[in-house]
Amino acid sequence: MNVIQVINEVFTSNTYVISNDNSDWVWLIDIGNLIGVLNTLSEKQQVRGVFITHPHYDHIYSINQLIELYPDCQVFASAQTSEGLYSAKLNLSFYHDFPIEFKGTDIKVLNEGATIELFDKYYLEAMKTPGHHWGCLSFRINNYLFTGDSYIPNFEVVTKLKGGNKEAALESLDRLKKNIKQDTIICPGHGKMQTMHEFSNKDK
Amino acid sequence: MTNEEKISLIEDALEIEPSTLKPETLVGNISELDSMGKLTLIVLCDDEFNKKLTGEKLKEFNTVQDILDFMA
Numbered sequence: 681m682n683v684i685q686v687i688n689e690v691f692t693s694n695t696y697v698i699s700n701d702n703s704d705w706v707w708l709i710d711i712g713n714l715i716g717v718l719n720t721l722s723e724k725q726q727v728r729g730v731f732i733t734h735p736h737y738d739h740i741y742s743i744n745q746l747i748e749l750y751p752d753c754q755v756f757a758s759a760q761t762s763e764g765l766y767s768a769k770l771n772l773s774f775y776h777d778f779p780i781e782f783k784g785t786d787i788k789v790l791n792e793g794a795t796i797e798l799f800d801k802y803y804l805e806a807m808k809t810p811g812h813h814w815g816c817l818s819f820r821i822n823n824y825l826f827t828g829d830s831y832i833p834n835f836e837v838v839t840k841l842k843g844g845n846k847e848a849a850l851e852s853l854d855r856l857k858k859n860i861k862q863d864t865i866i867c868p869g870h871g872k873m874q875t876m877h878e879f880s881n882k883d884k
Numbered sequence: 885m886t887n888e889e890k891i892s893l894i895e896d897a898l899e900i901e902p903s904t905l906k907p908e909t910l911v912g913n914i915s916e917l918d919s920m921g922k923l924t925l926i927v928l929c930d931d932e933f934n935k936k937l938t939g940e941k942l943k944e945f946n947t948v949q950d951i952l953d954f955m956a
Contacts, residue, residue: 774930775926838920840897840899840924
């Protein structure tokens with residue numbers, strides 16, 4: 681399995697492109713800059729689905745273009761994030777230059793522990809990690825952990841935006857850290873993807 | 885809504901200790917009013933007061949009293 685990080689233009693959020701050598705499809709974690717994603721794909725690769733960590737607009741802003749280009753692309757999100765995808769005020773895009781409201785009708789709602797097969801023998805597991813936003817999900821695939829804005833190593837979780845909660849963020853952080861081993865590759869919503877070992881060494 | 889109630893709303897939104905802000909507090913001295921904090925204040929003005937605060941308008945505020953006057 682291969683994971684490519686795409687750094688988006690809005691707030692330098694991250695989109696991750698997940699592929700497999702034997703498959704003609706890829707999966708995304710969040711969708712910022714679509715052009716950046718397309719630049720990573722081979723001619724035969726299609727986007728089969730996108731997993732949204734939370735609805736803030738820097739993590740979703742090309743979702744309509746994505747669905748226009750790949751009408752069969754599945755969108756996965758928590759119930760609260762789904763609500764945010766349909767509301768420019770809830771996803772905060774209303775307060776910027778380009779309001780975004782999802783034009784699609786089908787969002788597959790993920791709950792705690794939901795498991796999706798991405799490729800043969802590769803599974804994604806969803807974890808509820810509210811705090812930065814009440815709908816935050818993190819995703820684990822083997823030793824990769826996609827934490828969105830629920831955990832950005834070396835940065836305090838932002839909880840003052842609408843839907844944030846400090847106590848929930850601390851609980852989620854505890855849960856996430858219990859799932860992190862030295863070889864876990866942390867893929868945050870902003871910043872570099874690195875193993876916990878590398879992050880730890882940087883702190884020294 | 886009284887000024888005290890408005891200040892309480894601002895403190896709660898920006899995660900500032902209660903009774904920290906005063907009308908005369910300089911906006912430039914509120915460390916919590918970083919880029920995320922500004923967005924939070926913009927959302928608060930829209931949600932609670934139906935007022936569209938812009939980044940440009942925010943730059944004109946000198947003290948907390950200016951924010952309170954805008955909310956009125």
